[in-house]
Amino acid sequence: MNRRSRITISALSAVAAAVVFVGPASADPTPMPMPAPALSGLSIAALNATSAEMHKAADVLGPDAQSAINRLLATALPELGVTVPQPFFYPAPTLGCGIAGAPGTVTISTAQAGPNFPIPPWIERGDLRFQALPGYVGVPTASNLSVAWINLSTLKGSIDRLDDVVLGVPTMSKTVKSGQGTVLAALFGSVTYSSGASCFALPTVGSFNA
Structure with a gap:
């Protein structure tokens, strides 16, 4: 697995853990920023451990597994946004x-x-x-x-x-x-x-x- 794929998986994992930290509502649907300070040291350590395990699994199973994991992470979360009634x-x-x-x-x-x-x-x-x-x-x-x-x-x-x-x-x-x-x-x-x-x-x- 190349460095770019590892960074992509780590970034998507961080978004999945941080979706509960959102900003104020706005009238139009907008992507929500995920500020780094919202993650504690424990959360970062857990994300790194999870990402490392996924890297190992992808390395063992080969490029097809790596591609499948990337697709899963890309589609696992609903689209982020905030709207008002x-x-x-x-x-x-x-x-x-x-x-x-x-x-x-x-x-x-x-x-x-x-x-x-x-x-x-x-x-x-x-x-x-x-x-x-x-x-x-x-x-x-x-x-x-x-x-x-x-x-x-x-x-x-x-x-x-x-x-x-x-x-x-x-x-x-x-x-x-x-x-x-x-x-x-x-x-x-x-x-x-x-x-x-x-x-x-x-x-x-x-x-x-x-």
Whole structure:
């Protein structure tokens, strides 16, 4: 194995160990810098040991193994980046629930593009994650919210339920394969809660950069 290949493997190993050290968010997806001071002496020693073992394995198995290891390291990590949620044009008027017994409230909705990694939510480039949050205090039990969207650049579109769950609890979110481009979307539907309340969000619309 030549010196350049050894340096490539060592550098990719360092990135894999340091992805949790990221800078502040920005509106556009940008690669995240990995400052050297973020790695402790122990981490550097561990990386060197791991890299050395990989060198030995590649030397034993030959150039085919070396090429396979390089390809694996190049594709093992998702694309690094940080994005911010993009709001719909206006909060959706919401009927049937409210704070302190009010008969109505609003639902705040956003869409977030990728790449967004390693800070959650993890979103790949070309995906768009829709999220809704009714102005009601309670534990949701079912989400019947939907989003209708179309990518004006590819003319691809769909109607999807915001039915993702975490530990059995609806998150009122959905990540769709929108592709890159300008995406128009409308969000509407209902959410039910353990209290028996049901919030119905009237449609809201938005335009997003995916």
